[in-house]
Amino acid sequence: MRVEVGEVVFSRDGFCLRANGTFDEGVHIVSGPVGSGKSTLAILLAGLITPASGTVQRQGVNSVLLLLQFPEHQITAPTVEREAASWGLAPDEVLALADLEERADEDPFHLSRGELKRLTLACAFIRDPDLLLLDEPFSSLDCERKRWVCSMIEERWSGITVIFSHEQSVLPRVDAIWEMEDGALIERGSVPGAIPSWRHAPAYLACALERGARPENIRLADAREALCRIRD
Numbered sequence: 001m002r003v004e005v006g007e008v009v010f011s012r013d014g015f016c017l018r019a020n021g022t023f024d025e026g027v028h029i030v031s032g033p034v035g036s037g038k039s040t041l042a043i044l045l046a047g048l049i050t051p052a053s054g055t056v057q058r059q060g061v062n063s064v065l066l067l068l069q070f071p072e073h074q075i076t077a078p079t080v081e082r083e084a085a086s087w088g089l090a091p092d093e094v095l096a097l098a099d100l101e102e103r104a105d106e107d108p109f110h111l112s113r114g115e116l117k118r119l120t121l122a123c124a125f126i127r128d129p130d131l132l133l134l135d136e137p138f139s140s141l142d143c144e145r146k147r148w149v150c151s152m153i154e155e156r157w158s159g160i161t162v163i164f165s166h167e168q169s170v171l172p173r174v175d176a177i178w179e180m181e182d183g184a185l186i187e188r189g190s191v192p193g194a195i196p197s198w199r200h201a202p203a204y205l206a207c208a209l210e211r212g213a214r215p216e217n218i219r220l221a222d223a224r225e226a227l228c229r230i231r232d
């Protein structure tokens, strides 16, 4: 299973995205500053827009799901319960995972954005598609829920997960790092080898690297453990 991006060029209103590379099975993070093109790349990988040139080819991928940055853009039903059902899922299972059992009959737009995010994330994780594209999955969530998202990502046993995010505090274990810089997709490579070249790495990782530590992954716990190892 893989997604091959071949010399893609996509232009819109003065913004130009260029991307090339292969997303293999595993967890990928695409980081980069606000406006660098992460959401545009997510939409391209989902096949919702077509590049001016180049190709996005999915091999062995039978199901694709793009979770949008703003959860309210993904809501189509008049109640929380019916929204879960509209994803083809058992509402009880979704509401339990999202911790929203008491809100089943409410208008989804009466939920806070964080609660709405939990709802769409729960739907996405239960659907468990081959290709899961998560656009800013940590936004609007508190630290406890960000950790929940990390554990759900890490618990996916197969498939391709691509996280598009500028999150700098709570991150999951990943297999590969990519960066968007002014519309250009840059492949940093596999973890842990790619960590030292990660330009937009969280401060805790940069700090660990400066002290000579070599974290095995990108989580805060990995940076701490690497620092402990050099103190031994």
Ligand SMILES: Nc1ncnc2c1ncn2[C@@H]1O[C@H](COP(=O)(O)OP(=O)(O)OP(=O)(O)O)[C@@H](O)[C@H]1O
Pocket: 012, 013, 015, 032, 033, 034, 035, 036, 037, 038, 039, 040, 041, 069, 166, 180
């Ligand atoms: N629908 C649109 N029409 C015109 N320009 C757009 C549209 N959506 C995004 N852009 C522009 O395309 C560029 C890339 O935007 P994109 O949303 O992909 O960046 P991003 O890295 O995801 O940003 P953020 O971190 O804020 O979500 C930006 O300059 C943005 O202003």
